[in-house]
Amino acid sequence: xxxxxxxxxxxLSAIGCVLCHLxxxxxxxxxxxxxxxxxxxxxRASHYDxxxxxxxxxxxxxxxxxxxxxxxxxxYGIDEAGLLHITRRLVAHNxxxxxxxxxxxxxx
Numbered sequence: 627x628x629x630x631x632x633x634x635x636x637x638l639s640a641i642g643c644v645l646c647h648l649x650x651x652x653x654x655x656x657x658x659x660x661x662x663x664x665x666x667x668x669x670r671a672s673h674y675d676x677x678x679x680x681x682x683x684x685x686x687x688x689x690x691x692x693x694x695x696x697x698x699x700x701x702y703g704i705d706e707a708g709l710l711h712i713t714r715r716l717v718a719h720n721x722x723x724x725x726x727x728x729x730x731x732x733x734x
Contacts, residue, residue: 631673634717641716643680644709645702654680659690661706677709 627635639656641647646654656678661671683689690698690706699705 627673635673635676637717637720638676638678638713641678641713641720643683644678644713644716645683645704646680647716648704648712656680657684659684661710675710677706677713679709 635658638658641656642652643654643656646652657680658673659677659679660673661675661677679690681689685691687693688701693701695706
């Protein structure tokens with residue numbers, strides 16, 4: 627894993643579970659889910675295509691691995707591509723917020 631990939635995965639972890647975010651509880655601690663669509667059998671997607679999901683939404687009975695990809699999408703009304711799209715928007719939003727922030731040197 628490269629330094630840039632590690633930095634990206636840390637950003638995903640900081641966002642928290644994207645599905646919890648959609649359900650109104652942002653900031654839930656997340657694990658990293660690597661979608662397998664478009665990859666060979668047993669291969670992971672790129673770290674840049676990873677999605678942050680809490681343990682329940684990742685590995686739990688109501689999670690993507692617990693229910694299966696198709697049942698998960700039916701149950702929550704969003705598939706991996708949709709979650710990835712929202713994840714990328716959240717990363718871009720957080721990156722935008724951090725640009726230009728600095729400690730003020732003014733004294734009141």
